[in-house]
Amino acid sequence: MIRIHIRLLGDLREAIGKEKIEINLPNNSSIKELIENKLLRYEELKDHLIDPTTKRIRTDIIILINERSIESSIESERVKDGDTVTLASVVAGG
Amino acid sequence: MLGGYKGRILRVNLTDLRVSVEPLKEEYVKKFLGGTGIAAKILYDELDPHVDPLSPWNKLVFMTGPLTGTLAPGCGRFVIASKSPLTGIWGESGSAGYWGPELKFAGYDGIIFDGKAENPTYLWLNNENVELKDAKHLWGKDTIETENKLKSELKEPRSRIVTIGPAGERLAKIACIVADGGGVAGRCGLGAVMGSKNLKAIAVRGTERVEVADETTFNDLVKEISSIMENSPRTKSLRSYGSAGSMEGNEAVGDVPIKNWTINSWPDGAKKLSGQHMAKTILKRPVTCFACPIACKREIEIKSGPYAGVKGKGPEYETCASFGTLLLIDDIGVVAKANDLCTRYGIDTISCGSAIAFAYECYEKGLITNEDTEGINLSWGDHESFLKMIDIIGKREGIGLILGDGVKLASEKIGKDANKFAIHVKGLEMPMHDPRAYKSLALGYATSNRGACHLQAASHWVERGTTFPELGLKEKPDRFASEGKAKMVIDMQDFMAVIDSLIICKFTLTCGYTLSHLLRLVEATIGYKMTVDEFMRTGERIFNIKRLFNNRLGISRKDDTLPERIDKPLSVGTKHRRPDLGLMLDEYYQLRGWDEEGKPKPEKLTELEL
Numbered sequence: 001m002i003r004i005h006i007r008l009l010g011d012l013r014e015a016i017g018k019e020k021i022e023i024n025l026p027n028n029s030s031i032k033e034l035i036e037n038k039l040l041r042y043e044e045l046k047d048h049l050i051d052p053t054t055k056r057i058r059t060d061i062i063i064l065i066n067e068r069s070i071e072s073s074i075e076s077e078r079v080k081d082g083d084t085v086t087l088a089s090v091v092a093g094g
Numbered sequence: 095m096l097g098g099y100k101g102r103i104l105r106v107n108l109t110d111l112r113v114s115v116e117p118l119k120e121e122y123v124k125k126f127l128g129g130t131g132i133a134a135k136i137l138y139d140e141l142d143p144h145v146d147p148l149s150p151w152n153k154l155v156f157m158t159g160p161l162t163g164t165l166a167p168g169c170g171r172f173v174i175a176s177k178s179p180l181t182g183i184w185g186e187s188g189s190a191g192y193w194g195p196e197l198k199f200a201g202y203d204g205i206i207f208d209g210k211a212e213n214p215t216y217l218w219l220n221n222e223n224v225e226l227k228d229a230k231h232l233w234g235k236d237t238i239e240t241e242n243k244l245k246s247e248l249k250e251p252r253s254r255i256v257t258i259g260p261a262g263e264r265l266a267k268i269a270c271i272v273a274d275g276g277g278v279a280g281r282c283g284l285g286a287v288m289g290s291k292n293l294k295a296i297a298v299r300g301t302e303r304v305e306v307a308d309e310t311t312f313n314d315l316v317k318e319i320s321s322i323m324e325n326s327p328r329t330k331s332l333r334s335y336g337s338a339g340s341m342e343g344n345e346a347v348g349d350v351p352i353k354n355w356t357i358n359s360w361p362d363g364a365k366k367l368s369g370q371h372m373a374k375t376i377l378k379r380p381v382t383c384f385a386c387p388i389a390c391k392r393e394i395e396i397k398s399g400p401y402a403g404v405k406g407k408g409p410e411y412e413t414c415a416s417f418g419t420l421l422l423i424d425d426i427g428v429v430a431k432a433n434d435l436c437t438r439y440g441i442d443t444i445s446c447g448s449a450i451a452f453a454y455e456c457y458e459k460g461l462i463t464n465e466d467t468e469g470i471n472l473s474w475g476d477h478e479s480f481l482k483m484i485d486i487i488g489k490r491e492g493i494g495l496i497l498g499d500g501v502k503l504a505s506e507k508i509g510k511d512a513n514k515f516a517i518h519v520k521g522l523e524m525p526m527h528d529p530r531a532y533k534s535l536a537l538g539y540a541t542s543n544r545g546a547c548h549l550q551a552a553s554h555w556v557e558r559g560t561t562f563p564e565l566g567l568k569e570k571p572d573r574f575a576s577e578g579k580a581k582m583v584i585d586m587q588d589f590m591a592v593i594d595s596l597i598i599c600k601f602t603l604t605c606g607y608t609l610s611h612l613l614r615l616v617e618a619t620i621g622y623k624m625t626v627d628e629f630m631r632t633g634e635r636i637f638n639i640k641r642l643f644n645n646r647l648g649i650s651r652k653d654d655t656l657p658e659r660i661d662k663p664l665s666v667g668t669k670h671r672r673p674d675l676g677l678m679l680d681e682y683y684q685l686r687g688w689d690e691e692g693k694p695k696p697e698k699l700t701e702l703e704l
């Protein structure tokens with residue numbers, strides 16, 4: 001098991017009223033597994049993380065592992081013990 | 095006339111105080127659609143390219159599009175275009191709100207101004223009645239006072255007003271035009287063009303609806319799109335937190351410029367300047383524009399503290415960054431106060447924040463001193479000096495006089511190394527998205543026809559993961575890659591050129607509008623079918639005619655650049671990378687069918703019927 005610090009920004013934080021969550025995950029878990037198995041348990045995050053048309057994880061959410069943003073697929077990106085994963089949703093505008 | 099259009103353009107010569115109505119040419123409609131497209135065609139054909147932008151011979155065009163004033167969601171915008179006094183090249187700016195639809199209801203697709211009135215004047219359009227009226231009593235008044243006074247003296251509380259403030263009257267080159275008490279056509283200094291013509295305001299009242307070609311199909315389509323938008327989480331997000339709701343996410347990826355583009359990480363500052371923080375502190379309610387279900391605009395009221403009493407339209411993302419992070423200010427109250435001051439003076443907040451950040455850095459490096467600032471200590475993050483700077487820019491006093499002409503001219507006047515701190519492209523201050531965080535922005539800023547602009551392409555949305563499958567943009571590309579970005583930027587520039595011509599608010603494009611909706615809307619509104627190819631070809635034509643406008647003024651590859659500072663990556667927080675602009679430009683010119691100097695080749699012009 002590994003321990004991951006989750007940091008939620010903007011809308012995501014407001015949706016569940018918490019900025020930081022600590023979660024445990026099996027070793028070598030991917031970002032996709034982190035979202036599907038842990039974050040989607042929060043009903044209020046579903047709207048923000050799931051695309052209403054494709055019913056899959058949105059492609060337009062910002063995800064960082066520590067300070068590196070995820071540019072490749074969320075299936076291939078893996079987390080390790082002690083990582084901080086930051087998530088934010090951004091909208092068009094400005 | 096085709097559906098959607100009124101078929102009439104009002105021409106106003108302010109020198110002779112003469113007005114005439116002319117038909118909207120069908121050729122313009124077929125090739126350029128409306129909005130920015132038709133404005134570009136008019137100015138390209140009619141304007142002596144070397145005209146002084148602040149002389150009576152410059153022209154100022156206000157244009158709507160075929161969708162403006164229909165009930166299609168998000169179609170309340172209008173466009174203003176001219177030769178820009180800030181950049182000396184193609185200038186355009188748009189505003190949402192209600193004024194554009196009202197112009198259509200009064201029976202016009204657009205207005206072309208030229209000449210210069212002898213005395214301050216305003217135009218009053220009340221359906222068929224057109225009057226040029228004395229505005230001496232309004233000269234010197236701020237934009238909010240002007241709007242209120244006009245509505246009461248015309249006894250038309252439902253009239254819609256665009257006006258300039260004291261900054262435009264005094265020809266500040268970063269002056270904007272304010273619509274509906276706080277909607278702002280900010281960029282390119284077009285408020286100074288109005289000021290140079292002694293044109294204080296345009297008041298409009300109209301009661302005639304916009305007819306569409308196929309009303310049943312149109313209404314069904316509007317219902318379909320509205321319902322998708324209403325249920326989109328992005329709509330809810332924009333409504334709850336406005337465009338500044340993205341502040342923290344933008345900061346996390348190094349997109350938000352901080353301390354005049356020298357820092358790329360400030361999470362605490364971003365949080366305090368976010369739409370979420372605004373919602374908990376000063377937000378009174380979300381407000382919307384004509385027929386838009388999103389309601390991303392903010393109405394704020396500050397009830398306590400040093401800025402108690404400030405109320406009205408609240409700051410958007412760009413302003414939260416240009417008056418916040420760019421100056422190391424993390425107080426949403428002072429940002430709202432500064433936003434209100436700029437609305438009243440009629441100053442573009444992006445250019446204003448950039449000019450002040452530029453001055454702070456010049457002061458810090460000793461290029462200007464207390465003697466130049468008349469005793470104002472310019473220190474990063476300080477509220478008092480910041481608000482004083484806005485005042486002197488608005489009043490054109492002291493150093494505010496040169497800062498009010500934008501960072502490019504100010505840096506030339508200050509000399510020494512000042513140009514290093516002047517962050518602009520072609521004279522237009524950069525908007526609040528960092529090309530070191532999204533590589534396509536580098537190419538977009540360098541090639542945008544009005545100078546640095548993120549919305550002429552909005553290609554960073556694609557790099558953030560927004561897909562436009564009908565344009566072939568189905569995957570999120572690596573935001574740090576320079577290779578292969580040219581095609582995506584071109585597609586997005588051409589797409590956005592049509593969006594600004596039809597005219598639809600771009601924010602709606604991530605809340606449910608698809609290209610196929612747009613094509614169906616065009617057919618139901620105008621009455622003819624457009625294929626995806628024709629749609630994109632129209633955008634390409636519009637983009638290229640603006641490039642031709644600029645080429646005539648000597649714009650070429652040497653001008654398609656970025657500030658030196660942006661060539662250096664920052665390494666705090668999310669790592670930045672240097673954009674490889676040379677590589678992207680080579681690919682871009684080739685795909686655009688331009689020569690090595692950035693001029694469209696003759697065969698491209700033939701292909702585009704230009």
Ligand code: SF4
Nearest residue numbers: 383386389390599601
């Ligand atoms: S999305 Fe916002 S700015 Fe655009 S039309 Fe709607 S309310 Fe106005």
